[in-house]
Amino acid sequence: MINKRKIIAVIGGGQPSPQEVKLAEEVGRELAKQGVILVCGGLSGVMESACKGAQSEGGVTIGILPGESRQAANPYVQIPVITGIGEARNILVVKSAQAVIAIGGSYGTLSEIGHALRSGIPVIGLNTWSLSRDGQQDNSIILAQNPTEAVDKALSLIIN
């Protein structure tokens, strides 16, 4: 019997700002330092920067890809998971994680935040969406000021 590894997802857009690139890379580095496996959507942008950071610290990176080809994974993905199910792979990215760190992002990231919150998976936000309903702020996304705080909060909130 072995222990299953801790897994945290990094989600965010394919076209991040320069600041988001830095945030993603530092989140990746921090996860690797803490011995956590990074799971992401496997493509470019925030996903690639986070994998690059993790890789630089010897971390393990998993990319859950929408298409049919492992070649589509960014160069820092060590373990490509090929789904062929398109955008539905977003759900697998968040469900495979015990906590999710969202950095910036557009509507794809929004869908992932929705799926994570629906499943009770903690979402830590860095410069990402904020939500309200019926004129009331929804505070389910836990804000972090910087990558280290994001990773610390994610680790402290890990589920099951």
Next chain:
Amino acid sequence: MINKRKIIAVIGGGQPSPQEVKLAEEVGRELAKQGVILVCGGLSGVMESACKGAQSEGGVTIGILPGESRQAANPYVQIPVITGIGEARNILVVKSAQAVIAIGGSYGTLSEIGHALRSGIPVIGLNTWSLSRDGQQDNSIILAQNPTEAVDKALSLIIN
């Protein structure tokens, strides 16, 4: 060669307020009157109320179900589509529609809004989520004041 039917999705929560129940039923009725097929997630709450409304006006109702059983569909679903893919069926509900009407809803509905907007499918909102990013309001969800206006806007924005 035949014409494909117009299809509009109604999305929303499983535990709607009494007001949302009324809104959903009226949206369903209005869609049926306009000859539009209603697609939804096939379960209870907003989904059931919308189907009930459509059914009362002789409309066609499709329920795209998360589980393995057609018995799980609400009693007003005429055509159950069984997926067995769980929450990932949310994506099919919005992608099968040419426009989406969101009524209230929780995080599942939020994920559907994200998937729809990412695919360029118009989303009309009645008492639903509102979104902002970096302190800026995102106005992609088109607001409607009542069911008739929601259906009119949806029809006028139908894609492809």
Next chain:
Amino acid sequence: MINKRKIIAVIGGGQPSPQEVKLAEEVGRELAKQGVILVCGGLSGVMESACKGAQSEGGVTIGILPGESRQAANPYVQIPVITGIGEARNILVVKSAQAVIAIGGSYGTLSEIGHALRSGIPVIGLNTWSLSRDGQQDNSIILAQNPTEAVDKALSLIIN
């Protein structure tokens, strides 16, 4: 409360023989005459021929499409269901049916037969795969001699 409609799937390859084209068209016609909704993968070949047959007798046709576009549906699909989940849509085609009729077909059809049998959904075969394991014939695929017999057997075996 309304009755859910009977739904039977027709599965088979995209490049059928001329004989398989005829079989598919006649199966489609027969299903429509019996008031059964036809569900299929929505593309060309056996799927299109079956829809064409059903359409000629006023039947309802549903195409569960692998891609993102309703335009990809064959011209005889009235209700396109857009999945964007690629080949995984094969599972939805068979699970949405109460019985499956397989006509010819290649490895995609084989995967659908596997999924149907695993779910306990009856499979009727016309010129399709035959299976054996450990040198023993597996007789789970019910053979039919012609389209009318296939539809009759399918109807008699409908589940739930």
Next chain:
Amino acid sequence: MINKRKIIAVIGGGQPSPQEVKLAEEVGRELAKQGVILVCGGLSGVMESACKGAQSEGGVTIGILPGESRQAANPYVQIPVITGIGEARNILVVKSAQAVIAIGGSYGTLSEIGHALRSGIPVIGLNTWSLSRDGQQDNSIILAQNPTEAVDKALSLIIN
């Protein structure tokens, strides 16, 4: 830039014979010795035995799970991928692999063989299904006499 890891799938039933249990364990050991990552459906039976074998030789094991819980993974899965998409996860198991080794198995395994062959992914068979169509044997499943031969053939046929 790093090299992506070699990944081979082991598929087979949840209720294997004692002989199949041995075969699976030895296939797992052999894959680990060759430095290959083992991917499987993550549950019991052939999947668990293969993971146990790989684990005993220090190999990496990925389990792509149908449900919502990482606790459902067998105790030898190090990296659980949670899908929540039910049986559709079968497709991900084979697509994430560069070759597939099938041991025994029932209709779920048959569906995986269909999906693999459709995607051009080599399938090596140990005591598994054999296929024919129109009275003609289909020889796409490459037979192996023992676990070592199965792994050698799989490695020699690895795609992309």
